Structure formats: structure tokens, C-alpha cells
Amino acid sequence: MLLDVMPKAKIWLEFEGESLLGRGGAKLLESIEKEGSLTKAAKNLNISYRYAWGYLKKIEKRIGEPIVETFKGGRDGGGGMRLTPLGKYLLRKYKRFESFIEHALENSELWEACGFSIPDKNRLSGEIVNVETGDSAAFVQIELKKPFTLTSVITTKSVRELEINEGSQVKIFIKSTEVMVDKPEQL
Numbered sequence: 001m002l003l004d005v006m007p008k009a010k011i012w013l014e015f016e017g018e019s020l021l022g023r024g025g026a027k028l029l030e031s032i033e034k035e036g037s038l039t040k041a042a043k044n045l046n047i048s049y050r051y052a053w054g055y056l057k058k059i060e061k062r063i064g065e066p067i068v069e070t071f072k073g074g075r076d077g078g079g080g081m082r083l084t085p086l087g088k089y090l091l092r093k094y095k096r097f098e099s100f101i102e103h104a105l106e107n108s109e110l111w112e113a114c115g116f117s118i119p120d121k122n123r124l125s126g127e128i129v130n131v132e133t134g135d136s137a138a139f140v141q142i143e144l145k146k147p148f149t150l151t152s153v154i155t156t157k158s159v160r161e162l163e164i165n166e167g168s169q170v171k172i173f174i175k176s177t178e179v180m181v182d183k184p185e186q187l
Contacts, residue, residue, distance in 0.1 A: 007105050011098045013090065015063055021094050025059065028052055029083060029091040032068060036080040059090075126150065128168045133159055140164060142172060 012022035021029075024045075031041035042052040060066050067087035072079040083091065126142040129149065138159045142150045150172065164170070 009101050011101055013094055018062055020059060020062055021090055025055060026091060026094040028055060029087055032081055033083050036082060038081045125171055128164055128166055128170060131159060131164060131166060142170060
């Protein structure tokens with residue numbers, strides 16, 4: 001029986017092996033950034049001011065630097081709170097990871113790149129006709145329909161784990177390569 005299941009994930013940032021910022025904390029930082037006030041941010045998120053303040057202080061204690069700063073208003077009051085550059089960095093980092101993971105979970109092409117789902121058009125059947133193993137790589141020749149033979153380079157470890165020998169019946173999965181580009185973020 002096949003079930004139509006979807007993967008889900010929770011994202012959080014850690015610092016020195018300790019949880020630092022999760023979805024709720026990211027929403028709090030985002031709301032502070034938008035509203036310019038902890039009172040308004042807490043109200044928008046339906047959490048108490050005391051809980052929100054304690055959450056911020058827990059993060060700051062863990063990393064040893066402030067992630068928010070308060071400021072006073074003019075004669076008419078109007079003071080508030082804003083994120084420090086470190087607070088903005090943490091929020092940006094969290095949102096970037098969250099966006100990447102959500103995109104990956106929603107994109108079946110990325111699943112295929114990880115070997116979780118491969119379309120039928122990329123599947124072939126064949127028989128192993130020769131295996132040459134080296135220290136870390138193995139050349140595996142697979143006969144498809146005569147006279148076609150495909151040679152695949154896989155790890156020697158995979159040959160052992162899959163118990164591949166001449167005469168083994170195998171399925172072949174053909175995937176294109178992917179190139180991912182990233183630029184290191186600076187604080």
C-alpha cells in the first residue's frame with residue numbers, strides 16, 4: 001500500500017550545541033523589526049511581554065551579545081526597540097535556512113536529486129557484466145539490452161553494500177548533476 005506522505009521539518013539555529021532561535025523566536029524578531037516595539041510585537045504574536053523579554057534575554061545570555069536595543073523617543077515619547085546588527089543577522093540566517101528547507105520539501109526535483117524519488121523515464125534495468133574495484137571507486141559495467149552496455153563509477157563501499165557481482169540484476173537510475181552556488185554571509 002502506498003501512502004501519499006509529505007516530509008516536514010522544524011528549523012532552529014544552535015550556538016555551541018544549544019538551541020538559540022526557532023520559528024517562534026524568529027517571528028518575535030521579525031515583529032520587533034516591523035513594529036519597532038516589544039510591546040506591539042508581543043501583542044501581535046499573542047504572547048506576554050514578560051515571555052518575549054525573557055526569550056530575548058535568554059538568547060543574549062547564550063551568545064553574550066545584545067540582539068535588540070532600546071531607544072528613547074523625543075518630547076512626545078515614542079521610544080521603542082530595534083534589532084542590533086547581530087539580531088538582524090540571526091533573523092536573516094534563520095529565514096534563509098527556513099526558506100531553503102521549505103523549498104526543498106515542496107520541490108520534488110530536489111527530492112529526486114537526493115535519491116528519494118526518481119521518475120520512471122530515468123530508470124533502466126540491466127545485468128552486471130563486469131566489476132573492477134579499486135581502493136575507493138569501482139567501475140561497474142551493466143548490460144542493458146544487447147548490444148548496449150553502460151559503465152558506472154560508484155564507490156567500492158557501495159559495491160560491497162549492494163552485494164554487486166557479475167550476473168546481478170540491477171536497476172539503473174540516471175540523474176543529472178546539480179550545481180549549487182552560495183555566497184557566505186557577513187555580519
